[in-house]
Amino acid sequence: MTGSPLDIRFAEPAEAARAPAGMAPAWPSSRRWVWLLLAAALADIGLAFAGLNPARGYRVLIPFAVLGLYALGFAVAVRAAGADGIVLRLAALAERRWRLAAALLIGLGCAGALLAVWVLRAFPNSGDEYAYLFEARTFLAGRLWNPPPPLPALFAHYYILALNGKWAAAYPPGWPLLLAAVIGLRLPPWLAAPLCGGVLLLAVMKLGRQRDGALGGVLAVALVAFSAFFVFNAGSYFDVLPAAAMGLLFCWAAVNFLDHPRWSNALAAGLALGLLGLIRSQDVLLFGLPFAGQLLLRAGRRHYRLVPVVILAGLPFLAALLFYNHTLYGTLIPSVNLEFRTVRFGLFPVDEAGNHLTPFDELLYVAGRMVLLADWSSLLLPLGYGAAFGFVLYRRRLSFVDFIFPACVLGFLFVPFWGGNQYGPRYYFEGFPPLVLTVVSALVPLLRDSRLLRWRPHAAALLAAHGAACLAGMAVIAPYLREVVDQRMDLYDQVRAKNLRDAVVVVRSQTGKISPMSTLDLTRNGIDADGSVLYVLNIPDQLERLHRLLPDRRFYVYERNPADPKGSLRRLW
Numbered sequence: 243m244t245g246s247p248l249d250i251r252f253a254e255p256a257e258a259a260r261a262p263a264g265m266a267p268a269w270p271s272s273r274r275w276v277w278l279l280l281a282a283a284l285a286d287i288g289l290a291f292a293g294l295n296p297a298r299g300y301r302v303l304i305p306f307a308v309l310g311l312y313a314l315g316f317a318v319a320v321r322a323a324g325a326d327g328i329v330l331r332l333a334a335l336a337e338r339r340w341r342l343a344a345a346l347l348i349g350l351g352c353a354g355a356l357l358a359v360w361v362l363r364a365f366p367n368s369g370d371e372y373a374y375l376f377e378a379r380t381f382l383a384g385r386l387w388n389p390p391p392p393l394p395a396l397f398a399h400y401y402i403l404a405l406n407g408k409w410a411a412a413y414p415p416g417w418p419l420l421l422a423a424v425i426g427l428r429l430p431p432w433l434a435a436p437l438c439g440g441v442l443l444l445a446v447m448k449l450g451r452q453r454d455g456a457l458g459g460v461l462a463v464a465l466v467a468f469s470a471f472f473v474f475n476a477g478s479y480f481d482v483l484p485a486a487a488m489g490l491l492f493c494w495a496a497v498n499f500l501d502h503p504r505w506s507n508a509l510a511a512g513l514a515l516g517l518l519g520l521i522r523s524q525d526v527l528l529f530g531l532p533f534a535g536q537l538l539l540r541a542g543r544r545h546y547r548l549v550p551v552v553i554l555a556g557l558p559f560l561a562a563l564l565f566y567n568h569t570l571y572g573t574l575i576p577s578v579n580l581e582f583r584t585v586r587f588g589l590f591p592v593d594e595a596g597n598h599l600t601p602f603d604e605l606l607y608v609a610g611r612m613v614l615l616a617d618w619s620s621l622l623l624p625l626g627y628g629a630a631f632g633f634v635l636y637r638r639r640l641s642f643v644d645f646i647f648p649a650c651v652l653g654f655l656f657v658p659f660w661g662g663n664q665y666g667p668r669y670y671f672e673g674f675p676p677l678v679l680t681v682v683s684a685l686v687p688l689l690r691d692s693r694l695l696r697w698r699p700h701a702a703a704l705l706a707a708h709g710a711a712c713l714a715g716m717a718v719i720a721p722y723l724r725e726v727v728d729q730r731m732d733l734y735d736q737v738r739a740k741n742l743r744d745a746v747v748v749v750r751s752q753t754g755k756i757s758p759m760s761t762l763d764l765t766r767n768g769i770d771a772d773g774s775v776l777y778v779l780n781i782p783d784q785l786e787r788l789h790r791l792l793p794d795r796r797f798y799v800y801e802r803n804p805a806d807p808k809g810s811l812r813r814l815w
Contacts, residue, residue: 317707340456351467358477368663371479377418416520439476445490512555618666620711630684647673
């Protein structure tokens with residue numbers, strides 16, 4: 243049986259056997275690794291208690307600097323300790339047992355997602371996430387929309403609109419339909435994203451192996467699965483993870499179609515692209531345009547004959563989306579931003595507050611998102627991506643997959659939003675696995691090509707440093723997010739602790755001190771607004787009318803001093 247090319251380096255006799263008589267053998271690198279890992283663990287514990295903010299404002303620059311120095315320092319320590327050999331041995335073992343290694347890594351990634359669900363308390367930690375669940379339960383009730391509640395202004399929510407007598411969430415139906423399917427199977431809705439995360443990691447492995455062999459598949463899964471960017475999005479209700487999973491399934495089918503133009507590959511590519519459009523409509527352009535470019539460069543007669551199959555396979559999903567839009571909003575293509583009518587996209591956009599932005603402002607958004615990307619993965623990935631792209635270009639191995647991350651950056655350059663509540667730069671999430679695949683296409687030759695032997699220890703040290711930086715990032719991010727969620731859930735926790743029934747809670751204040759949640763995010767009343775406890779906005783004249791409509795309910799008010807993490811819940815009427 244032929245071993246991995248990585249095994250060649252370890253064919254020499256042990257250092258101890260070559261040591262001169264009377265001289266102690268060199269300290270085994272395994273012991274150095276133990277001390278290195280112990281030091282890293284102590285550093286991670288310190289970071290967990292440091293109270294760094296990895297999510298908002300200029301404060302994200304502090305974890306960016308700390309984690310960046312941590313990664314670079316760990317890489318230097320690995321080289322100085324001569325511990326890179328263990329990384330190479332593990333890589334060789336993973337290449338030989340790639341199926342087992344990939345299965346273990348995918349399992350660990352899904353376990354990490356479930357751990358993130360626990361950290362986040364399975365709480366929809368943003369208005370977007372709650373809106374997806376609202377839409378899913380609407381579909382489960384056999385409806386496309388709900389009748390609006392009485393006095394709808396009291397029940398207003400950021401991303402749930404009352405238009406023309408229809409009360410519905412302002413998002414495409416794809417992800418809510420998947421959530422509805424999970425709930426319909428009597429499974430908890432928080433399980434949907436971890437399941438999609440497993441699909442995403444499987445697709446990453448397939449694409450990595452297809453392009454760079456078994457080692458490429460294993461490395462790609464490892465680099466994605468251990469990042470906080472993946473783990474916490476896979477533990478959330480955001481649509482970016484299922485969109486990325488569907489986008490990668492499209493890439494897998496599209497690469498197969500380019501290499502082997504068969505109707506089955508064309509059909510699979512069209513179905514995946516259609517489903518992607520039903521989840522996040524703009525992603526069709528981010529994935530489809532790079533593919534179309536490579537198709538034009540490589541296509542032969544057989545490809546052109548099968549292109550209509552790709553298009554026809556995706557058309558039913560486009561028709562379903564247009565029907566949904568027309569039925570709900572009265573137009574095939576709704577307004578660009580239904581929640582904030584003043585928003586304008588482009589080179590000189592207008593944000594939700596009505597501020598007119600310049601291209602320089604948009605570049606600042608890009609810089610901020612790159613900092614977030616480093617915080618939620620490791621500094622080595624965004625830094626290494628440019629070098630990896632150039633290296634793959636030099637070797638003439640670029641694929642359309644390598645252009646998806648730049649497409650995400652360029653496409654969202656014209657979007658005047660930071661991203662709001664998010665786990666890393668969520669506008670770039672669909673481009674994150676393709677970014678990793680580009681980096682892996684540069685790493686694998688460095689680890690396997692005998693002509694690049696002198697770069698092998700450096701590549702191994704950077705791999706180890708990336709893993710260590712990801713774990714350090716988790717140590718910073720997990721305690722921060724748990725505190726954010728605990729503070730934001732203060733209102734609901736107090737209602738539960740007081741065992742309120744047949745009550746109306748007037749939300750006068752935001753929850754959360756370190757990361758406030760708006761009152762418009764807290765009016766969560768389900769699709770019928772008839773729960774045992776209703777949450778309403780503080781509109782005095784309409785509150786009196788509601789009191790007359792619901793005379794048997796007790797009214798409470800929630801208020802919080804901005805300086806305090808917890809508020810008070812007291813009787814109003």
